[in-house]
Amino acid sequence: MVSAPSSLTSKVRPLAFEAGIVALAFLDSKVAFVGTDDAVFLMGLEEGATPVAVAVHQGGVLSTASDGKRLVTGGDDGRVMELLSDGTTRELAQEKGRWIDRVALGPDGAVAYSAGKVAHVLQAKGEAKSLEVPSTVGGLAFAPKGLRLAVAHYGGVSLWFPNAAGAKPEVYGWKGSHLGVTFSPDGRFLVTTMQEPALHGWRVVDGAHMRMSGYPSRVKSFAFTADGKWLATSGSGEAILWPFQAKDGPMGKEPAMLAPSPTSRVTVVAPHPKDPVIAIGYEDGMVMMVRISDGAEILLRAPDSDPVTAIAWHGSGGAVAFGTEKGQGGLLAF
Secondary structure, three states, rough: OOOOOOOOOHEEEEOOOOEEEEEEEEOEEEEEEOOOOOEEEEEOOOOOOOOEEEEEOOOEEEEEEEEOOOEEEOOOOOOOEEEEOOEEEEEEEEEEOOOOOEEEEEEEHHHEEEEEOOEEEEEEEEOOOEEEEEOOOOEEEEEEOOOEEEEEEEEEEEEEEOOOOOOOOOEEEEEEEEEEEEEEOOOHHHHHEOOOOOEEEEEOOOEEEEEEEOOOOOOOOOEEOOOOOOOEEEEOOOOEEEEEOOOOOOOOOEEEEEEEOOOOEEEEEEEEOOOOOEEEEEEOOOEEEEEEOOOOOEEOOOOOOOOOOEEOOOOOOOEEEEEEEOOOOEEEEE
């Protein structure tokens, strides 16, 4: 750890919201702060811009996904909603009396969402498809190429081709409750977070297992770096980065550890969309920007006991934003 990290805190634009922040996304030249209630706070990146509340759900937001052009949200009102940068909203689907637990975005405008044990895929062209899995869906992720959806559930992950009529999904099994799920950028690896403090992974081509454990608490935030070389994760007092450069992924290798805190745990990790840099949020409210190659640290937000709940980068890498449990936020444009 760098003993005295440099700081950009004076250049961060401080923000305050009427609700806690649960997610973040950049939409074109605006940033969307997703609140704990029914609103998304949409704000331009220019100096002097102020957040505008946009009502999206009639209740709490449970899940979000964004591709930099649109934000798709699932709510406890049973609706799947789309928000664009100009503030317009559109209902994509509704499951009356159900909660929309997970959403994901795929190729050619595809949207996936889940309610209970059923995963649904909506396509710009063609009819909606659905798949029932053995237990409540824990996570959804589209493969980088082709229309293939990973559905995490108890006992593993089902890989499903929605457009392959009559084809059964391929199941990658491992005992336990699987929650979040993601593919590596090249599609070679599939990784889930689990109810226990561990990750599990598979090599897609042959189903070879990869177990990543040793965390003091459950991993709630994880993401691959843009080049796919590292999988950054929360769940410890530092950001844990598992190496995925080799054909066997992290098996037999030690993870890298960045920006350790002696008094707090990492809550959010957000890799830069282009460069080997990670933004890291902590339980105590601190936000750091860290370079992977040498661990050099830059402080973006000093700790204040307000847990960081969301961090996002603009797709160009030219801005980063963060939000906290108590509704504080920050925006840094480079």
